[in-house]
Amino acid sequence: xxxxxxxIAGFIGSNLAVRLIKENLKTEAENRFEVVGIDNLxxxxxxxxxxxxxxxxxxxREKNIYELFEGVDVVFHLAAKNCINDCQLDPVExxxxxxxxxxxxxxAAKRAKVRKVVYAESSALYEGTDVFPTPEAEIxxxxxxxxxxxxxxxxxxxxxxxxxxxxxALRYFCVYGPVxxxxxxIPPVMSAFIIKLLKNExxxxxxxxxxxxxxxxxDDVNDFxxxxxxxxxxxxxxxxxxxxxxxxxLEIFELASELLGKRIEPISKPDLPGExxxxxxxxxxxxKLGWRPKTDIKTGLIKAMEYIKSEMxxxxx
Ligand SMILES: NC(=O)c1ccc[n+]([C@@H]2O[C@H](COP(=O)([O-])OP(=O)(O)OC[C@H]3O[C@@H](n4cnc5c(N)ncnc54)[C@H](O)[C@@H]3O)[C@@H](O)[C@H]2O)c1
Numbered sequence: 001x002x003x004x005x006x007x008i009a010g011f012i013g014s015n016l017a018v019r020l021i022k023e024n025l026k027t028e029a030e031n032r033f034e035v036v037g038i039d040n041l042x043x044x045x046x047x048x049x050x051x052x053x054x055x056x057x058x059x060x061r062e063k064n065i066y067e068l069f070e071g072v073d074v075v076f077h078l079a080a081k082n083c084i085n086d087c088q089l090d091p092v093e094x095x096x097x098x099x100x101x102x103x104x105x106x107x108a109a110k111r112a113k114v115r116k117v118v119y120a121e122s123s124a125l126y127e128g129t130d131v132f133p134t135p136e137a138e139i140x141x142x143x144x145x146x147x148x149x150x151x152x153x154x155x156x157x158x159x160x161x162x163x164x165x166x167x168x169a170l171r172y173f174c175v176y177g178p179v180x181x182x183x184x185x186i187p188p189v190m191s192a193f194i195i196k197l198l199k200n201e202x203x204x205x206x207x208x209x210x211x212x213x214x215x216x217x218x219d220d221v222n223d224f225x226x227x228x229x230x231x232x233x234x235x236x237x238x239x240x241x242x243x244x245x246x247x248x249x250l251e252i253f254e255l256a257s258e259l260l261g262k263r264i265e266p267i268s269k270p271d272l273p274g275e276x277x278x279x280x281x282x283x284x285x286x287x288k289l290g291w292r293p294k295t296d297i298k299t300g301l302i303k304a305m306e307y308i309k310s311e312m313x314x315x316x317x
Pocket of ligand 1: 006007008009010011012013038039040041042043044045058059060061077078079080081082097101120121122123171172173174175176181
């Protein structure tokens with residue numbers, strides 16, 4: 001099976017590539033995955049990509065990605081501008097990458113007769129909801145980022161209806177684990193706490209810290225990605241990928257401090273615009289396929305910490 005991953009140098013894409021290559025070790029030669037990757041390296045790092053991958057440094061908005069889709073069976077489209085705050089600051093670039101770029105990927109897949117595109121939506125589509133846990137039907141996007149992801153949803157449906165392109169839409173909640181970016185100006189909350197605590201600096205808490213997030217560990221998400229390849233019941237459906245449990249930002253701060261044995265007073269800053277108060281996934285649909293998130297928050301957080309510790313040792317960040 002030939003798999004193409006966009007955004008392969010990023011957190012989820014690189015972890016998926018590593019997982020597919022690990023699966024190859026357990027598989028007969030003729031059934032192994034060939035992995036092709038595209039990334040413009042705007043956020044992701046070249047070194048995150050395993051050497052077995054055929055990598056192309058390209059932008060998903062370019063037409064010269066089309067030829068790479070020839071002979072591909074399944075595409076994972078993960079490239080995106082994806083920090084809610086960055087997207088609020090630049091709606092035009094957000095639409096350009098997340099809408100035009102996504103349509104260009106669907107078009108490339110259509111032209112090459114790819115069987116299916118698995119693509120990233122987001123729990124941000126539920127920003128305005130007060131239904132918890134939130135099922136897939138409860139769409140209430142508000143921020144620039146979530147509106148861009150909503151557009152992907154409609155285009156996926158149009159490509160299915162008019163061009164018979166199969167899709168699976170994945171609404172990731174807060175995915176965490178090794179390789180998650182800790183360098184960007186406002187990193188995802190867990191990485192932000194871990195890097196600051198390890199450096200003996202004060203982590204920043206935006207708003208009251210009472211916002212609650214559903215965190216799901218990357219290996220569990222990858223279990224579902226494998227399901228998307230093998231199980232036709234994932235075709236033309238949308239799935240929440242969360243753990244079904246949420247924690248407040250303050251609880252995560254306390255847990256990270258406890259696990260690292262550090263006591264450092266956090267700095268308070270005003271709330272970031274566009275961020276929902278609560279996320280909590282209703283994962284009934286994914287569970288119907290036999291999928292279960294297996295990693296508890298402590299185990300996952302420890303693994304995320306080990307990654308950042310090893311990065312600090314190698315890079316002296
Ligand atoms: N990580 C999460 O918790 C989470 C939650 C909800 C949704 N998502 C979605 O999942 C996908 C993957 O997220 P991630 O956490 O791995 O993000 P990431 O930022 O780590 O990876 C995204 C990758 O896309 C690349 N990229 C950006 N613009 C590009 C372009 N125009 N052309 C080619 N490559 C480009 C970046 O260089 C980066 O390597 C994204 O679509 C994101 O919106 C992630």
